[in-house]
Amino acid sequence: MNRRETIWQRWTIYAAALAVGAALWQLASLYVKPTFLSSFTETAARVWELAQTGVLAQALASSLMLFGTGLACAIIVGGVLGLLLARARLLRIALENYIMVLYATPMVALIPFILSMMGFGFAPKALVVFLFAVFPILYNTVEGARSIKAEMLEVARSFRSDEWAIWRDVLVPYTLPFALTGIRQGVGRGLVGMIAAEFFLSSSGMGQIIMRSGQDFDIPSLYASILVVTILGVALISLGHALENRFAAWRGLDR
Amino acid sequence: MTVSVAPAPSRTSGALRALLTSDGAVRVIAGIVILLVWEIVVALWAPPFVARPSGIVTVFPAVIVNPQFWRSAGLTLGAVFQGLGIAFAIGTVLGVGIGRIRFVDRLSALYISGFFAMPLTAILPLVSLWFGYTGDARLATIVFAAFFSIVLNVADGARAVPPEFIEVSRSFRGSAWSRLFDVILPTSIPYILAGVRLAAGRALIGAVVSEFFLSIPGLGFFILFQARSFHHNEAFVGVAVLAVAGVLFEIALRQATARYLPWYRRGERGG
Numbered sequence: 001m002n003r004r005e006t007i008w009q010r011w012t013i014y015a016a017a018l019a020v021g022a023a024l025w026q027l028a029s030l031y032v033k034p035t036f037l038s039s040f041t042e043t044a045a046r047v048w049e050l051a052q053t054g055v056l057a058q059a060l061a062s063s064l065m066l067f068g069t070g071l072a073c074a075i076i077v078g079g080v081l082g083l084l085l086a087r088a089r090l091l092r093i094a095l096e097n098y099i100m101v102l103y104a105t106p107m108v109a110l111i112p113f114i115l116s117m118m119g120f121g122f123a124p125k126a127l128v129v130f131l132f133a134v135f136p137i138l139y140n141t142v143e144g145a146r147s148i149k150a151e152m153l154e155v156a157r158s159f160r161s162d163e164w165a166i167w168r169d170v171l172v173p174y175t176l177p178f179a180l181t182g183i184r185q186g187v188g189r190g191l192v193g194m195i196a197a198e199f200f201l202s203s204s205g206m207g208q209i210i211m212r213s214g215q216d217f218d219i220p221s222l223y224a225s226i227l228v229v230t231i232l233g234v235a236l237i238s239l240g241h242a243l244e245n246r247f248a249a250w251r252g253l254d255r
Numbered sequence: 256m257t258v259s260v261a262p263a264p265s266r267t268s269g270a271l272r273a274l275l276t277s278d279g280a281v282r283v284i285a286g287i288v289i290l291l292v293w294e295i296v297v298a299l300w301a302p303p304f305v306a307r308p309s310g311i312v313t314v315f316p317a318v319i320v321n322p323q324f325w326r327s328a329g330l331t332l333g334a335v336f337q338g339l340g341i342a343f344a345i346g347t348v349l350g351v352g353i354g355r356i357r358f359v360d361r362l363s364a365l366y367i368s369g370f371f372a373m374p375l376t377a378i379l380p381l382v383s384l385w386f387g388y389t390g391d392a393r394l395a396t397i398v399f400a401a402f403f404s405i406v407l408n409v410a411d412g413a414r415a416v417p418p419e420f421i422e423v424s425r426s427f428r429g430s431a432w433s434r435l436f437d438v439i440l441p442t443s444i445p446y447i448l449a450g451v452r453l454a455a456g457r458a459l460i461g462a463v464v465s466e467f468f469l470s471i472p473g474l475g476f477f478i479l480f481q482a483r484s485f486h487h488n489e490a491f492v493g494v495a496v497l498a499v500a501g502v503l504f505e506i507a508l509r510q511a512t513a514r515y516l517p518w519y520r521r522g523e524r525g526g
Contacts, residue, residue: 100505113490195374214380230377
């Protein structure tokens with residue numbers, strides 16, 4: 001019962017699961033009106049078609065540009081501010097409750113304000129991605145840096161480490177795995193923000209394809225574009241997981 | 256041995272300083288500074304319609320007595336709770352199944368993580384197609400937003416039940432039923448709570464964003480409508496209600512965790 005399964009066995013089962021899912025999808029499309037559901041084969045063909053015409057590559061590039069800009073800003077701001085808050089006690093006490101409030105507030109509610117203040121350019125959209133992604137990063141970085149054992153800092157200080165050395169050798173390496181947990185959460189939220197920005201601010205990228213095919217009742221394109229966005233999400237989040245596991249080993253926790 | 260002593264201030268100023276540097280006072284002062292900076296920045300550089308603290312305070316009473324506002328808030332938050340309830344009920348069952356039965360896990364793993372990674376905003380056109388521009392579409396968005404983080408966390412929890420616990424239950428001839436309700440579920444509670452916490456945040460996002468998209472009555476639509484007609488201060492009262500709802504939920508779950516699961520720290524998953 002408790003035998004180990006090999007990697008091959010596991011992936012064979014995954015492949016089988018995918019095949020079953022595709023078959024069920026195809027079967028379901030026979031019984032559901034085509035205005036609600038496009039079949040698996042039709043959707044796959046449409047993905048191929050969109051890829052062939054270059055529409056997909058263009059939209060993906062535009063979306064990733066937006067996502068990358070927002071996420072990069074979120075990582076820089078969240079990481080640096082997080083470490084700073086962990087190191088400066090007074091600043092942390094002053095701000096941590098307000099950060100918690102912002103973490104728990106659905107940032108999507110700010111989109112109408114951003115729209116009427118900043119209009120339709122690239123910057124407001126990147127700001128939306130940033131706002132979605134920054135708080136999980138900030139929150140996890142602070143939590144991580146706070147959990148550094150006081151002895152570690154004391155040892156560093158006993159060996160006459162200066163502030164720079166403490167940051168480089170203790171603070172940053174210790175906090176990295178926690179920050180990566182935050183970054184992975186930020187990636188997920190940032191994608192939600194990316195599509196929201198592309199819907200509600202100036203229409204562009206994958207969000208535009210999804211929105212437009214919904215409005216035109218172009219059902220195969222709608223499913224195809226959602227499928228592509230999902231695959232993009234899975235790829236980015238898996239990357240986050242891989243990075244996290246790589247560094248979780250040195251955090252010495254689970255898995 | 257000498258002890259270095261700070262230059263002794265007079266007793267009253269010492270007490271005052273202690274009060275000013277106490278944690279609570281630091282937080283209050285920081286809050287005041289943030290509000291002041293906001294006020295000044297908007298007054299100096301932003302167009303007059305932009306929300307600022309003094310403006311929000313001025314419109315606050317009028318918004319608060321508006322029954323329309325509370326009806327909107329009730330619709331949105333009611334849908335969030337309903338959606339969380341549905342997602343929790345189904346998600347726990349599926350999560351335990353995935354965590355305890357390897358076949359179910361292997362069969363569903365790719366789909367669960369795929370749907371989890373799907374940005375919840377992307378399904379809005381699809382949901383409006385299936386459910387129309389109605390409250391049902393909002394509820395469906397909320398359930399979708401909340402469901403998969405609950406499933407993932409419950410599955411992690413059910414997987415992490417120590418095998419000894421199961422063995423003891425077996426040795427005492429406990430039924431499968433009792434193994435589920437007396438061993439697996441209680442042991443997974445910390446994971447379940449972590450899942451609900453994450454799900455609640457996503458559910459709020461789902462509710463607001465679906466109201467933006469579908470233009471159906473609710474707090475999100477209230478915010479959108481007010482902001483579009485350049486009543487940013489009024490709109491911001493709506494944002495404040497959302498923030499309070501999010502924070503209250505977070506605090507309630509933290510309290511529950513600290514009270515009933517004092518040994519538990521973290522182990523959540525997702526975003």
